[in-house]
Amino acid sequence: MPKKRSLDHLIKCQRALDRLAQLAQSQSTSPHSYPRPITERERILINLYSYCPLSMTPQEFYGKWQVNQEDIGQICFRSTHAANTWLAQGARYRSPSSDSLHHLALMDFLLENFEAIPKELLNRLSSFA
Known part of the structure; x- marks a missing residue:
């Protein structure tokens, strides 16, 4: 079962990356205000960072x-x-x-x-x- 879970995890990460690519094509160039809002793009990046962490021994x-x-x-x-x-x-x-x-x-x-x-x-x- 661990292989299935890790495969599901990889699929979710890949879907998130695909969605980021879609969002990048329609990215707004409006000036930024602070604090900056958390949009779908930022939410996906936060989730990728949190749930698909880089790790090397x-x-x-x-x-x-x-x-x-x-x-x-x-x-x-x-x-x-x-x-x-x-x-x-x-x-x-x-x-x-x-x-x-x-x-x-x-x-x-x-x-x-x-x-x-x-x-x-x-x-x-x-x-x-």
């Missing part, structure tokens, strides 16, 4: 990218010691938090798609620092 990230434990800790805003426990085996092993898995998935996404991200978006990303 430290082992997956470590196997894909030539990084060390210090890098993984930095990406996840954790200590090198914490990253060491995520990659350890046996009694020293500790599970990473869901937000750490999310940070690794986002970093993987950025590393994979860096060239495709418009410069304006990269500038906005770095302006949050």
Whole structure:
């Protein structure tokens, strides 16, 4: 039964993405007021973010990218010691938090798609620092 549930989950996520594509074609260019209203588009994005979360384990990230434990800790805003426990085996092993898995998935996404991200978006990303 878990396969069916995960397949249903993927189908729902794909339908949401399809609907977002439809909405993007009819997107309004009117000026924004603050606070901005939550429209169907924003509601779909919130649901996708909440129910279709990105996740990557430290082992997956470590196997894909030539990084060390210090890098993984930095990406996840954790200590090198914490990253060491995520990659350890046996009694020293500790599970990473869901937000750490999310940070690794986002970093993987950025590393994979860096060239495709418009410069304006990269500038906005770095302006949050």
